[in-house]
Amino acid sequence: MIPRAALLLGLAGVLPFAWGTLTTWFPGLVPGWLPQRLVGPYVQVFYGSVILSFMSGVLWGFATRASGRAAAIGYAVSTLPALWVAFLVGGGWERSSLVLIAGFLGLLALDAGFQKHGLAPAWWLRLRLLLTGLVVICLALPLL
Numbered sequence: 001m002i003p004r005a006a007l008l009l010g011l012a013g014v015l016p017f018a019w020g021t022l023t024t025w026f027p028g029l030v031p032g033w034l035p036q037r038l039v040g041p042y043v044q045v046f047y048g049s050v051i052l053s054f055m056s057g058v059l060w061g062f063a064t065r066a067s068g069r070a071a072a073i074g075y076a077v078s079t080l081p082a083l084w085v086a087f088l089v090g091g092g093w094e095r096s097s098l099v100l101i102a103g104f105l106g107l108l109a110l111d112a113g114f115q116k117h118g119l120a121p122a123w124w125l126r127l128r129l130l131l132t133g134l135v136v137i138c139l140a141l142p143l144l
Contacts (some may be wrong), residue, residue, distance in 0.1 A: 002123045010131050013051065017138035020044035024142040041093040041142045048100040048139065049085045055107055056082035062119040074119065081107050097139045104139075108132045 023030050023039040030039045037046060056078050063074025084103045089096045111128040114120040 002127045006123070006127060010127055011134075014131060014134045014138065016047040017044055017135050020047075021138045021141045041097055044139055044142070045089065045093050045096040045100065048097075048104075048135070049089050051135075052085050052100065052103050052107065053082040056080070059110060059114060062114045065119045066117070070117065074114070074117075077110055077113070080110065094143060097143055101136050101139050104132050104135050 020040055020043045023043075024041055027040075036042060059078035059081070060075060063071055063078050066074050081103060084099070084106065088099045088103070108128055111120065111125055115125045
């Protein structure tokens with residue numbers, strides 16, 4: 001069972017993605033004083049880049065549960081989401097949204113690997129499947 005706090009905080013972390021989708025489809029929701037970078041796909045790209053990079057740190061933490069060669073591999077692969085953002089996000093919101101979708105799906109594969117090797121909590125993959133699904137839907141909707 002996913003701990004309640006992890007579930008609620010994880011779902012709260014989806015809110016900026018949902019806000020981006022809503023303000024893309026319904027621009028009338030945006031107060032005039034809010035900077036453009038905090039609405040629509042722009043907030044999704046900015047926040048998605050932050051979260052994907054943050055998840056590198058989460059995976060790094062899981063790698064500390066391993067030792068020897070397994071730890072070295074864990075540390076190495078944990079850097080991939082942040083490097084993905086650093087080198088591939090950019091070139092307009094449409095391209096960046098597609099890159100982030102691919103990045104979050106790739107992160108899910110890394111999550112599964114850490115789970116398989118017993119480095120993530122037993123409930124981790126269930127939480128990540130839910131959150132990744134929601135994030136990918138939110139990133140994809142403005143592209144339609």
